Amino acid sequence: MTLFLGSLQLGLMYGLLAMGVFISFRILNTPDLTAEGSFTLGVAVSAMVTLAGAPYLGLLAAFLCGMAAGGVTGLLQTKVGIHPILAGILTMSGLYTINLAVMGASSNVSLIGKETLFQQLFAKLAPLPKDIVKLMVGAVLALLVLGLLIWFFKTHLGLCIRATGNNEAMVRSSSINASGMKIMGLAVSNGCIALSGAIVAQYQGYADISSGIGILVVGLASVIIGEAVFGRRSVTLGLVSAIVGSVLYRIIISLALSSNVFPTYFLKLISAVIVAVALSIPTLKGELNKARIRREGRNRA
Amino acid sequence: MKKLIAILSALILVLSFAVSANAEAAKTYTVGIIQMADNGAFTDMREGYIARMRELGYTEDKMTFDYQNAQGDMSNLASICQAMIDKKVDYVVTIATPPSQAFLNMGSDIPMFFLSVSNPVGAGIITDMAKPDKNATGTSNAIPVEEMFKLSAKLTPNVKTYGLIYCTSEVNSMTTITKAKAYMDANGLKYVEAVVTNSGEVQQAVQSLIGRVDAIFVPNDSVVQTALTVVADAAKEAKIPVYGSSAVMVASGAFATISISDTQIGQMTAEMSNQYLKGTAIADIPAVVVSDFTMVINKTTAEAIGVTIADDILSTAKIIE
Numbered sequence: 100m101t102l103f104l105g106s107l108q109l110g111l112m113y114g115l116l117a118m119g120v121f122i123s124f125r126i127l128n129t130p131d132l133t134a135e136g137s138f139t140l141g142v143a144v145s146a147m148v149t150l151a152g153a154p155y156l157g158l159l160a161a162f163l164c165g166m167a168a169g170g171v172t173g174l175l176q177t178k179v180g181i182h183p184i185l186a187g188i189l190t191m192s193g194l195y196t197i198n199l200a201v202m203g204a205s206s207n208v209s210l211i212g213k214e215t216l217f218q219q220l221f222a223k224l225a226p227l228p229k230d231i232v233k234l235m236v237g238a239v240l241a242l243l244v245l246g247l248l249i250w251f252f253k254t255h256l257g258l259c260i261r262a263t264g265n266n267e268a269m270v271r272s273s274s275i276n277a278s279g280m281k282i283m284g285l286a287v288s289n290g291c292i293a294l295s296g297a298i299v300a301q302y303q304g305y306a307d308i309s310s311g312i313g314i315l316v317v318g319l320a321s322v323i324i325g326e327a328v329f330g331r332r333s334v335t336l337g338l339v340s341a342i343v344g345s346v347l348y349r350i351i352i353s354l355a356l357s358s359n360v361f362p363t364y365f366l367k368l369i370s371a372v373i374v375a376v377a378l379s380i381p382t383l384k385g386e387l388n389k390a391r392i393r394r395e396g397r398n399r400a
Numbered sequence: 401m402k403k404l405i406a407i408l409s410a411l412i413l414v415l416s417f418a419v420s421a422n423a424e425a426a427k428t429y430t431v432g433i434i435q436m437a438d439n440g441a442f443t444d445m446r447e448g449y450i451a452r453m454r455e456l457g458y459t460e461d462k463m464t465f466d467y468q469n470a471q472g473d474m475s476n477l478a479s480i481c482q483a484m485i486d487k488k489v490d491y492v493v494t495i496a497t498p499p500s501q502a503f504l505n506m507g508s509d510i511p512m513f514f515l516s517v518s519n520p521v522g523a524g525i526i527t528d529m530a531k532p533d534k535n536a537t538g539t540s541n542a543i544p545v546e547e548m549f550k551l552s553a554k555l556t557p558n559v560k561t562y563g564l565i566y567c568t569s570e571v572n573s574m575t576t577i578t579k580a581k582a583y584m585d586a587n588g589l590k591y592v593e594a595v596v597t598n599s600g601e602v603q604q605a606v607q608s609l610i611g612r613v614d615a616i617f618v619p620n621d622s623v624v625q626t627a628l629t630v631v632a633d634a635a636k637e638a639k640i641p642v643y644g645s646s647a648v649m650v651a652s653g654a655f656a657t658i659s660i661s662d663t664q665i666g667q668m669t670a671e672m673s674n675q676y677l678k679g680t681a682i683a684d685i686p687a688v689v690v691s692d693f694t695m696v697i698n699k700t701t702a703e704a705i706g707v708t709i710a711d712d713i714l715s716t717a718k719i720i721e
Contacts, residue, residue: 101508105482113475195597199568207497207571209524211505211534229507303478304505305524307498308569313473352476356468356483363469364438366476 104230106353110346111237112298113317115244117325117341119291120318125337126252127284128264129176132187134318136194137168137289139311141296143201146208146306154216158240158297165293166286168194173282198308206308215301233302240298241342244291249335251287260284261334292318320374321345327378351377429463429677432484432510434503436496437472439622440648441662445495445515448666449673456674470499477502485510491673494538497571500525504536511682514538515669518572518620520687529687537682539669541690543620543645545579547658549587551695555656556615556641556707561590563609563616565602565624565631568595573621576645580617602627606634613640618654620645628652636704647696651720655705656697660690694718 116138123131141161148157168190175186202208220232251257263270263280270277292314300306325344329336355369433449435442450465466489468480481503484492491511494500500514504525512525512535520526520540527533529540552559562584566573584591592612594605602624609616616635618624624631625648632653635642644654647661672685695717702709709717 102479102482102486105479109475109478192597195568205571206569206574207501207523209501209522211501211524213524299475303502305498305501307474307571309472309498310474314475317475349479352479353483356476356479357486363467364471366469367471367473 101230102353102357103350104234106349107346108230108233108237108302109299110349111234111241111342112302113295113321113349114237114241114342114345115291115295115298116314116318117321117345118244118248118338119288119295120315121322121337121341122248122288122291123285124319124322125331126261126264126334127281127288129183129281129285130187131169131172131285131288132184132315133168133172133190133194133285133289134187134292134315135311135313136191136198137165137292137311138296138314139198139308140164140168140194140201141293142300142306142310143198143208143308144293145297145300146210147201147203149210149215149301150208150213152214154214154219154301157301158216158294161297162290162294165296166290168293169285169287169289170282172289173278173285176285177278177281195308202306202308208306209304210301210306211304215304217301236298236302240294244294245338245342248287248291248338252334252338256280256283260287317348321348324348324351324374324377327381330381347377348374428461429458430487430489431463431465431673432487432489432492433465433467434477434480434484434492434494434499435467435469436477436499437622438469439625441620441622441625441646442495442516444648444662445666445669446493448661448663449493449515449670450666451663452667452670453673456670458677474498478506481506491676493669493673497523500536500538504534509535511676512536512538513669513673513676514687515665516541516572518542518575523571526687529689532682532685532687535682537672537685537687539665539672539688539690541620541660541665543576543579544658544691544693545576545583547693548617548643548645549580549583549589551656551658552615552641552643554713555697555709559614559641561592561613561615563606563613564591564593564619565605565609565616566593566595566619566621567597567623569597570621570623573619573624576619576621580619596623599623599627603630603634606631610634610638610640615640616642618642618644618649625649625652628654632701636701639705641705641707642701647718647720650696650698650701653701654698655701655707656695656717658693658695660693664692665690696720 144161144164145157148160172186172190175181176183221229224232259275260280263277267277321344322341324347325340329340351373352370355366470476477499485508492503494503494514495516497517500517503512515538517523517540525536566577594608596602596605628649629652632642641655644650644657646659650657675685697717698720700721
């Protein structure tokens with residue numbers, strides 16, 4: 100049960116990451132590799148501010164720092180004209196040093212026994228089981244950010260950002276500042292990613308410089324799994340499906356972990372295969388449908 | 401929506417199978433092992449631990465090991481820890497700092513034995529090494545930096561400048577490097593640093609040091625360790641010694657080290673687990689800093705770099721050909 104609840108908790112927290120990746124990957128239509136750096140930045144900032152005694156402020160600070168990181172990638176892409184993939188890589192590697200600096204030149208900062216927001220809530224909501232409190236934190240945060248993003252992408256600014264992702268030439272010819280929109284979009288995207296790191300750091304009880312390794316793959320897989328379930332329709336549905344995809348991804352990982360059939364070193368392959376199978380379901384269904392229609396056509400002829 | 405329900409129900413079905421399959425093995429001990437990544441030192445510790453437990457009489461019908469490896473991916477650690485708690489293992493063994501922190505932070509009542517945590521107090525998993533207070537105890541293998549440099553002074557007395565190669569992302573190697581720098585500063589030795597962030601950068605790091613240093617020191621760094629043959633080969637060509645931090649490094653071609661074998665660390669931790677299983681409370685099993693070291697020398701490398709070793713040293717050292 101811990102594993103199932105844990106997958107839900109983690110899925111919701113990493114759902115923020117998935118929404119961030121959705122914004123750059125689907126709304127802005129640009130591959131952004133800043134995630135590995137900005138996630139760790141969120142982890143680091145949140146841990147240090149928590150150590151200073153302000154866990155909630157840590158979340159906000161992490162979000163703002165993530166926005167700044169995304170802004171830098173945006174500037175590199177638009178103002179300096181660096182290829183989007185390279186711009187992300189540059190920011191990501193630069194952030195490595197900044198993250199170490201944030202953590203006081205140490206690669207690991209412990210939050211065990213410190214006043215994280217979870218510890219504070221455990222005390223406040225005392226009779227509730229800890230797992231439920233953790234789930235509530237994940238759900239409240241995910242829903243809050245989801246609501247804000249849905250609202251944001253319906254405002255004038257949000258609509259301009261979406262338009263830039265859809266058709267940059269059209270946006271420019273309507274004399275909207277397309278570069279500014281890109282920078283803003285990447286800032287919001289990386290803000291969400293850093294916020295995800297911020298809550299994960301307090302959840303897992305430590306910050307480590309390697310926290311971000313492989314995180315982009317997690318985010319992308321979550322977005323695509325979500326799309327396999329809901330299809331690609333509106334931005335609102337896309338954001339919702341990113342969170343659902345993230346939860347499903349965690350459940351997949353937990354299944355790979357609890358299957359004792361394969362040796363331990365199979366973990367990555369098993370999770371890759373399960374994700375691939377989940378993703379191929381819509382296509383397979385389509386093929387089956389086509390085959391059925393063809394068969395019926397022949398029968399009629 | 402139908403699709404979602406179908407996928408979810410399929411997942412729940414598989415999950416329930418997995419859970420019921422685990423419920424059967426009830427009479428024996430189940431021990432969870434959580435390893436951070438695939439690296440020689442961690443694997444040796446794990447194998448040393450398991451082998452010693454088997455020797456102590458916990459044979460396969462009495463104790464099963466549920467070994468999980470995060471394969472370097474920290475987002476998997478939480479899931480692995482939760483899986484262990486779900487399976488209600490009798491205790492867990494964690495290898496490296498992040499798994500130890502991740503498991504302890506879950507707040508379960510399952511005891512934990514940690515290995516390869518260079519600074520357990522700093523990592524927050526114990527308050528006082530002598531009095532485990534968080535249901536966790538284990539071994540810490542801080543590298544004996546001072547002994548290391550004394551060995552170097554004996555074997556290669558002309559070395560004045562050391563090259564340091566390490567990865568900034570590892571808390572264990574950073575701890576060792578800080579100590580090494582302090583020692584060198586206090587003893588009038590010079591050093592040049594070469595920092596890497598992944599094992600692909602090691603070759604260039606070594607090349608940047610060659611010609612500027614008289615010897616190279618590699619801390620207990622799993623990133624550099626995976627590329628140690630690169631370091632050893634370049635150093636051999638330049639005829640300078642490489643001092644490592646584990647026997648595994650010397651076996652990969654480093655010149656010498658003062659260390660405890662990783663297998664032994666695993667064995668020591670196994671003895672602590674045995675004490676616990678025999679009825680001692682975790683709080684009464686102090687965490688220890690491993691301090692029983694042996695000298696390990698690679699003879700092939702010694703010949704390649706033209707160092708002759710005095711017989712009295714040869715007789716006390718463990719020699720690797």
